[in-house]
Amino acid sequence: MSGEHGLIDEGAASFYVGRPGSTIRRWAAEGRITRHGSGRGKVRYDVFELNGAERDEYTNELIAPGAPPPLPMSEARAA
Template sequence: MPLSLISAADAAWYTGRPVGTIWRWASEGRITSHNGRYDVRELPGKTVDEFGDVHLGDPPPLPERAHRAA
């Protein structure tokens, strides 16, 4: 299946988190950076309820190698 790449700014909007969080997730190995773009399918999307409240999805898990190093 082809990648669905979006910019860091778009990833931040999609997840409801700051761009710095997207960059941190990539540096931690939680998501894959494709030359500064990110596959939307790896990202936890935010949801907005009928009252307009934003609910964030769970962050992507740390890769297994990070758990072993801790």
């Protein structure tokens, strides 16, 4: 971790929400979560923006993935 509280790498974010890394990257591209840093292996995500997966307390086996963060509000387009 880069010393900033709450920032985790893609692998940790993926495990936390129970979804693939490609989903984490897509959420960042859609503006659902904030991407901190740039470059391979240097990107971090704020764990407090993510919804944790439901996991078995003894085996850590995934029971249900975390809900996706909401899409950002967009301004209404004039027709």
